[in-house]
Amino acid sequence: MAQAQCGRTPQQQCSSPGSPNAMMRSLRAARTLVTPRAIAPLAPRPGVALSLSSRTKASLAMHEPAPASPFQVPNVGDLPPLDTAPTSALSSAAAAVEEEATTASIFSPTPEHQALREMIRSFTEAEVEPQANEFNRNERMNLPLFRKLGELGLLGVTVPEEYGGSGMDATAAVIVHEELASSDPAFCLAFLAHSMLFVNNLAQNGNEAQKLKWLSAACDGSKVCGMCMSEPSVGTDVLGMKTTATKKGDEYVLNGAKMWITNGTIDGESTGDAYLVYAKTGKGPRDVSLFLVEKGMPGFSLGQKIHDKCGMRASMTAELVFQDCHVPATNLVGQENGAALCMMRNLEIERVALAAMSLGIARRCVEEMNKYARERQAFGSHLNAFGQIQRFIAESYAEYMAGRAYVYQTAKELKLESVGNGLDADGVKLFCGAMGKNVADRAIQVMGGYGYVGEYNVERLWRDSKLLEIGGGTNEAHHKNMVRDLSRKVDKLP
16 A cells, blocks of 8 residues: 555753664663663653754753763772672673663553653643643643644654654654643644644655655644544534535635634634645545645635633634635645545544543543542541542542553554554544543542632543543444444454
């Protein structure tokens, strides 16, 4: 199948050259040359942060006073006991391999994934968390913070390095979505619409000229983009879309409207910079094509910004209108009438990423209710001494971990360039969407009145969680898709 033609704070950031993989390889090589006492551990500690620099390069930055060079002879008093000290470079290398094997897990299967998680968690705590309530209350997108994701290399996390991306996999995308959503799901949703629905979509389905023109600017954050599929009267029945594209000479003329478009506007007055737009180009039910529509093209305009949403308020949502919109034929992505496959392929990573957002919501809510129940006292005991509260916390943790294992296992098996992971892409979103909402609901119940007000965050996470049972596929659509796939492909489960 021809996939390209799919028929922390600022001072924590650094810009050392080298890809994430090259950086981690050099770290592992260095570890074989020194004793364990001189090695900086892989696990996070205060003052250590990984920063993916502009154009998606990575390095480790140390923000504590610099330790003595590991290649200096240590003081005798610093040496480990003789019976435990390594006696050769080989034993040091073996110790390093053993440590990596011990710390690796399905959630961070390689040192690169672990370093990515440490970096994005540090960034989220330092920069995303302080602004979350303000921007959600004001229904505004934090564009400067969004552009910092480009500086960190995250906007192109799954894009090959030659186009300005980080060249990582579906598991890396899941890590970023889980971490961002644990603080601000709305900000994370804007990230998803840009990085998965536009950037990853174009990287997988665009031609060389299209990728060279758009991916670098999209990966560094200078352009803010999205994808257009749903319409005012068409949601789950996506192949019933009404937007049309008619070929006229060396152009296509688009007519129709798209609704509920994340990043459809940035400022409430104009569109974003570019969108991948699905439109009907034939009479057959699957005669759908994909077009790259740019801001300012004749006939393309902002219909309306959607206000007063239940949740995800710091993510801008809009209606976009195409009225005799002239698009050059060179902006056709893939083959005419061939975009149904592009759509199905990109829906898989979208749904896994949305499930990861539910994980982030659930994890944060478990942390908040656990902390509250440990500290709050009632009737002479800590709240977590009562069986009802214990049930809320214990079941929430167990469900979160079950969902987390399912999501990361699915991400491990998902190949971004292929299609065929629909059963579990639907499954993880179906399970985690409801799980995240239920855990958020329990967190409010545990925290009582405090959980019901914005200052304590869980009420915002609860409101945000509901979208994840609707956007990217409703629960009912997942039921239909999963039973269809099971009836066609599965007789015995593995």
